[in-house]
Amino acid sequence: MPSAPQECGDCPIRHKAVCARCDGDELALLEEIKYYRSFEAGQTVVWSGDRMDFVASVVTGIATLTQTMEDGRRQMVGLLLPSDFVGRPGREFAAYDVTATTDLVMCCFRKKPFEEMMGRTPHIGQRLLEMTLDELDAAREWMLLLGRKTAREKIASLIAIIARRDVSLGLRSKSQRLSLDIPLTREAMADYLGLTLETVSRQMSALRKDGVIVLEGKRHVVIPDFDRLIEEAGDDSDGGFLV
Amino acid sequence: MPSAPQECGDCPIRHKAVCARCDGDELALLEEIKYYRSFEAGQTVVWSGDRMDFVASVVTGIATLTQTMEDGRRQMVGLLLPSDFVGRPGREFAAYDVTATTDLVMCCFRKKPFEEMMGRTPHIGQRLLEMTLDELDAAREWMLLLGRKTAREKIASLIAIIARRDVSLGLRSKSQRLSLDIPLTREAMADYLGLTLETVSRQMSALRKDGVIVLEGKRHVVIPDFDRLIEEAGDDSDGGFLV
């Protein structure tokens, strides 16, 4: 089981999560209604349609939101990183499957008290609005990927997204030789990209053969030339860096 | 030019738009900073990357948000109906092309005063959060469509979406013989669905041949059996009716 922090003061997502704008007093109130839950890689947090009596922030690890059709076709519709928010105030049942793809720690708030607090504390709603607008932008970028990009472009885009995230989390600077772990199985990548896992595997091999990426093991990728990768992704250069 | 209403009291979107929760005083303040703009079908409202010094609500008509890649591939990422909100508080440049697909009237607010008012009037931010969360849900539904549905399912889904909207706007009851106009060209449908316009046309013909829909002219569709349509769309039955 991954371990959890205790105090909001120490919290690694303090300044990015839904609580980011809260002052000391507000934080103290939140601290009273919060509790941590941990999940191991592969565990399901909630199933679509289940009653969900909490909302939460991802503290560490990665979770996914997926939708499933009756015949089993699956599409990932959200990739939740540390500080991202799970659940919707005012909604009683989960709309998506939430799954831990790595070991995961979530900071949970019982829904009722959280909603009451939202009414009294504009800072929370303001921050949640900001985060939701960001997610909507990300979803729209994703729609372009799903609707119009080739398999090769989709793979390159995914790697670029992960690389940018690592940079923005301060894990490494842009100038260094870029190297990163893909925290997803080939199947999860396929669910993300609207492909089959075979196509994912083939295109990874193709990008490797063409020197766009270097594979070190199955999950570790080195990017010798980031601009080349962006080009392969079909994105406007620098898209995603300016806001 | 389509004509515009004058008073918030008469406004057809009064109780659904971003101003829905505002009381009389707040509405009076909004009334001072609002102005109407009209566009003819086909006109562009703003181009992606342009400076955008206003935010707005769609009053009547339909607009689209689209993203374009350098080589011209286009993906629609938003379909804006009456009461939907355009623009993002705090953002200076438009992130998407906004186009009027029918004659369009928008209720605009200059961005600066609107942002200031948001700070002082929680009702606006609250409502905007609600609307943004709804849009995010819609975007995720759309992602499933783009990533995993067949061309035939995509077409059936689009028709079902339009039909549901017409019902929810009270234009017709569910029990009646369903009949609706598609307010999009075949090309716009293709941009919406991540298809080519030829495939859209072919699948429309196929659904007609199989009796799922009846075409009366190019843009008017009769749905003899709504459940059959839903089945063709690959959706859970009743998906979208319960919230």
Add this chain to the structure above:
DNA sequence: CGATGTGTTGAACGTGGTCAAATGCGGTGG
């Protein structure tokens, strides 16, 4: 060891894309 999970690769197939031509419809002008 075999069993299981994860990933790679190959061959055949089919859906949807591409390119091209034809059709239909509304508007404009002779």
Add this chain to the structure above:
DNA sequence: CCACCGCATTTGACCACGTTCAACACATCG
């Protein structure tokens, strides 16, 4: 009234990309 044009749409023929089905490689774990 009809000829003509422009545009949206339909239809056809062919092709390619990504899927499907299958075999195989490799690591971890009982």
